[in-house]
């Protein structure tokens with residue numbers, strides 16, 4: 001097997017296509033401080049204080065670094081209550097790059113999901129989609145609908161090497177239509193990329209075919225466009241016929257097969273807050289503006305400040321630049337490749353916004369109902385101060401009918417990479433800690449609930465280790481993660 005040096009020589013090094021103008025110092029913590037912090041956080045990385053985190057890979061949501069141009073745009077905020085200049089800039093950016101006719105700004109993605117779901121879903125409806133997303137499914141169910149998963153089977157297999165694991169299974173779609181009838185299906189929810197499936201993309205061919213089936217039956221398609229730019233990059237690099245098309249062109253074509261989108265601006269759009277609903281239908285747009293006024297804010301700001309809308313308009317433009325997307329996805333790949341090389345079980349291929357570690361394969365000694373991914377994320381924080389997040393049984397919640405824990409096929413720890421924030425060296429530190437944990441994985445304990453919220457429980461749940469007081473019991477209590485004693489105790 002090639003060593004890391006040889007591999008480095010094979011690939012031409014690349015560096016981030018930006019330089020650093022402002023730095024944000026990080027606090028270095030000791031292992032005993034992190035053990036204490038983890039207990040206080042109830043073994044839920046969502047409940048840690050950011051100050052106690054060294055490298056924060058909890059999410060790529062709202063964590064992007066803005067460019068100097070975006071910060072300059074912040075100074076151009078027109079904070080008028082109505083008809084802000086910045087709204088028109090954002091409106092133009094969404095029309096230019098996503099191509100929809102009407103923009104309804106919202107405070108973030110779930111604001112758009114709420115409005116869309118309330119407007120088009122009736123009790124008893126079914127909403128097929130390529131894997132669920134937490135807030136999306138919540139709003140669909142809250143409006144009386146039921147989500148039906150129609151993603152291809154490969155998506156549920158962490159080792160399947162399909163290049164477009166986010167694709168919709170056309171047979172499953174046809175079956176749902178046959179079974180329920182088109183009138184019970186308000187829309188097909190198409191995620192690009194598929195967050196819960198590991199940031200896996202959908203091919204243009206698949207989008208085109210899904211669109212054809214939907215048109216044939218008079219069913220709408222709404223895109224979850226949260227990471228449609230990253231999806232476009234995968235199409236460019238993996239789908240024959242698209243290699244010479246720009247990311248912007250591919251994004252535009254993607255949207256052209258759909259009737260509108262919900263968008264969390266906190267991801268692709270390179271801003272810290274914001275989102276939107278965009279639709280082509282005049283009637284839906286009008287009704288959505290009326291709902292926006294009630295739940296979000298006036299229809300020309302929807303919960304965002306003028307400056308936020310300006311930063312998002314500029315962020316949208318920057319997000320489709322090829323150097324940016326290549327470096328963004330390249331950095332994620334760089335981390336993923338190091339883990340794969342060390343034999344750590346990760347979701348393959350590496351997705352767009354993060355590396356997803358297969359916690360079920362990582363911790364085969366921990367039973368499924370002891371929340372393996374939650375436990376692994378807690379152990380990773382204790383080991384190195386890297387904060388990851390659970391995407392498995394805790395996120396999946398309980399079955400609506402039986403009240404039992406849903407045990408999803410994928411039990412993942414998500415190492416989500418913020419855009420333009422961390423360097424390659426941060427990726428190295430992260431990889432080293434996970435590889436260490438892989439060597440001493442038998443020392444990681446399972447968890448049980450001490451507090452379980454009714455909705456979106458993963459955000460605020462609390463746990464304790466099963467039959468032990470530590471989640472990672474490796475007898476390594478030394479003061480600093482970098483200390484010699486600690487390094488010596490690592491199995492090499």
Ligand SMILES: *Cc1c(COP(=O)(O)O)cnc(C)c1O
Pocket residue numbers: 061108109110111133135136191195224226263264265266267274275
């Ligand atoms: C983040 C996200 C959302 C929700 O957006 P928020 O801005 O967090 O409300 C919806 N869908 C997907 C795929 C997401 O990743």
